[in-house]
Amino acid sequence: MVIRVAQTKDRWLLPEGIVELLPQQAQHLEQLRRELLDLFNGWGYDLVMPPLIEYLESLLVGTGNDLDLQTFKLIDQMTGRLMGLRADMTPQVARIDAHLLKRDVPNRLCYIGPVLHTLPNGFGRSRSPLQVGAELYGHAGIESDVEILRLMVEMLKTSGVNDLHVDLGHVGIYRGLVQDAKLSSDQEERLFDAMQRKALPEIEAYLNEWDVVTRTKEHLLALIELNGDHSVLTEAKRVLSSASAPVQSALENLCQIAARAEYFIGELPLYFDLAELRGYRYQTGVVFAAFVPGQGQEIARGGRYDAIGESFGRARPATGFSSDLKVLAELTPRQQVSTGIFAVVDDDPVLESQIATLRASGERVVHALPGQQGSAREMGCDRILQSTDNGWSVVAVD
Secondary structure (H helix, E strand, O other): OHHHHHHHHOOOOOOOOOOOOOHHHHHHHHHHHHHHHHHHHHOOOEEOOOOOEEEHHHHOOOOOHHHHHOOEEEEOOOOOOEEEEOOOOHHHHHHHHHHHHOOOOOEEEEEEEEOOOOOOEOHHHEOOOEEEEEEEEOOOOHHHHHHHHHHHHHHHHHOOOOOOEEEEEEHHHHHHHHHHHOOOHHHHHHHHHHHHOOOHHHHHHHHHHOOOOHHHHHHHHHHHHOEEOOHHHHHHHHHOOOOOHHHHHHHHHHHHHHHHHHHHOOOOOEEEEOOOOOOOOOOOOEEEEEEOOOOOOOOEEEEEOOOHHHHHOOOOOEEEEEEEHHHHHHHOOOOOOOOOEEEOOOOOHHHHHHHHHHHHOOOOEEEOOOOOOOOOOOOOOOEEEEEEOOEEEEEEOO
């Protein structure tokens, strides 16, 4: 009996990391959603709506072990196959581009939808983000990378996020140095983990233990220190001047992207971190993330991931970004103002006609119910539709 009572008392509780939105929060988020979809449409990005659940092997294509651990799994009772609740919409959008649209021209696609994570992740420790993002397929040049970066910045500005800065890196630099070091897959995994933590003594110990040649060891150790403003790129060219051709090519690609990005969004601070390996297991080129003061986690992230479409039968160059709409809404609270018209109880057809006209013009009209409690103000209205000598008129609430 005690257990039953406790369960009854706790029925309103939600699982940790799962949140719901109350009316004002939901209205704010929905308004923001519409603004962002209009923004994406203005840039030529078409909306797609992938399913919340699909076969697991499709959801995890090219994404590595991290996404696998974040994905809820269940058995399809119709086929017996393993299915997953999506933890990231990017593979789904890549599938749509490669398998369903099958176009040779560049595809610009955007999306907004819920995803689920097995463990809390990111800002607010949420397990139920509302992922928003955009992807550009079919173009391998720096112009598409910069377009995606600019659109991410515009999305954040449209959301009302201020005082942001963007970090840029390039996974090709690290990947090239790993090839130079001739590491095994196990060694690469251990080094990657240490690089993520910027654990310099540990990295140095590994490189000594594995007898990595001095020049390559110096290059890998230098990555930890190569972070800061634009001068970092100049220093990187000097420090990595003797690295292999793939490293030089990746660094030059980053420099070109940085120059073009600074031309278009010069008022926004750009920072560089050559040890930044965000999305290393599936990203193939430039990576970037947006930060705001007071938040340790990025609020948006993106980069190039050319290889992901190959598993769907059609490899295409790809670059994109994503964020959590709930995070953006939480970072940009808006003043909720009571605005609406309260209509009194009356069956007058003239009144009903005027209410219909007001609603058609975009006004919010709340009908009073017979015998209800609550004033116009308490019902969220700042005006009232009342009978006057000139018919039904909208007047301000005292």
